[in-house]
Amino acid sequence: MTPDPTASAAPGPASAAAPSDSSITAPRLRAGVIGLGWAGQQHVAAYAAHPDVDLVALSAMEEHLLTRFGDEHGVELRYPDWRQMLAEAELDIVSIATPTFLHSTMAIAALEAGIHVLTEKPMAENAANAEAMVEASRRAGRVLDVSFNHRRRGDVTALAGVVASGVLGDIYYAKTGWIRRQGIPGLGTWFTKAESSGGGALVDIGVHMLDMTLHLLGEPEVLTASASTHAEFGPRGRGGSGFGVSQQEAGAPFEVEDLATAFLRLEGGSTLLLESSWAQWIPHDLCYVTLYGSEGGATLEWGGGEDRLIIHTEVEGMPAEIRPAIGADGGHAAAVASFVADVRSGDWAGHDGSLALRRAQVLEACYASARTSAEVTLPA
Incomplete structure (x- = not known):
């Protein structure tokens, strides 16, 4: 999607300028949120609770959500038009x-207006629009x-500490995945339109x-992707969840995959197997x-009512299991605080979105591999 030429290009507020003297207390930040679905509600709550932020504006097409969350958090500025x-x-x-296909248009307009942007994942519906966002930043x-x-999960943070400690040695292979029993979001909505x-x-x-896994591995470059996709449930109208069905369209086609697997070659010779x-x-x-790893392995799982993080290693020649202490989950509040x-x-x-762009490029390479049944090399 190309940037909207009608989007506002007004200069940003004075408080958006970088402080010239770190000894001067920075002014509180004026925050807004576009989109008040589940994810948007998490951002609203995080800004409302942040000590250095004033949540001053909300935008959504749903008037009842503007009223509900505007009243709940005392936000007077409410806009159907972002x-x-x-x-x-x-x-x-x-x-x-908001829905993925709106991210690039909205982000570019905000950046051009001098406003810092935090967007939900995925960054954009394709790598070209993600790259346009980075260029705008x-x-x-x-x-x-x-x-x-x-x-930002507590167990992921704990595992990152284990990796950094060197207990696992050199990590040469990783597997990761998120698989659902029945969880197609918005079957018959924008979620299932390519x-x-x-x-x-x-x-x-x-x-x-x-x-999460590339973060744990220390951000190695992904060199190649070999992937396959399948659509077995969605085309038959099966596997749907109750999430996102408010915008359902009768007879809308199922145009995307409900299962994907990918084999990724990483710099340094390590490999990553991903399934979703x-x-x-x-x-x-x-x-x-x-x-x-060369000196130990790690298993992190959650789902089915049981979460676990176990380190498998050896102590003085004896097999050993380590169960690290796990702190609280940070969630969206931690993501907002970092931003x-x-x-x-x-x-x-x-902080120009380059890392998220790389994620988008990996996904695009996976889809290209699935279409051609061949390994795809990522751009340098």
Whole structure:
């Protein structure tokens, strides 16, 4: 999707400028949220609770949601038109929690208006639009971030500490996945249309596990992708969940995959196996990361009512299991807090969405591989 030429290009508020003197207390940030579905509600709550932020504006097409969350958090500025909000609300920061195909248009308009942007995953419906967002961030000199809330889980944070400690040695292979028993979101809505969503289970939930695992591995470059996709449940109208059905269209085709698998070659010779599925004949939903290292392995799982993190290693020649202490989950609140900290730091050049763009490029390579039944090399 190309940027909307009618989007506001007004200069940003004075408080959006980087502070010139770190000894001066930075002003509170004026925040807005576009989109008030489940994810948008998490951003609203996070901004409302943040000590350095004033939540001043909301935008959504649903009047009842504007009323509900505006009243709940004392937000007076409420806009059915997001363009009007960007032009009038004098925002420093904005969260975008709308359908995927709207992310790039909204983010670019906000960045051009001098507003820092936090958008929901996936970054965009294709890599070209994700790249356009990064370019807009660089031109505007504003922060662009994507909310990968699952890497903020307490068990993921604990496992990251284990990896950093060196207990596992060199990690040469990893497996990760998110598979659901019955969880196609919005069967018959934008979620299952290729043009608006960019894909199915892989781009919706697989991207979380891709992000999480590459984060744990220390952000190695993905060199090649070999992938396959399947659509066995959705085309038959099976496997749907109750999520996102408010915008359901009668007779809408199912154009995306409900299962994807990918084999990724990483720099340094390590490999990653990724699977994601919206619907499968399995006992229960399951998310997992398994790491294989030269000195130990790690198993992280949640789903089916049981979460676990176990380190498998050896102590003085004897097999040993370590169960690290796990802190609280950070979720969207932690993602918002990190975004706010980046904005308040004044060091914006390194926060232009490049990492999320790389995720989008990996997904695009996977889909290209699935279409051609051949391994695809990612751009350098």
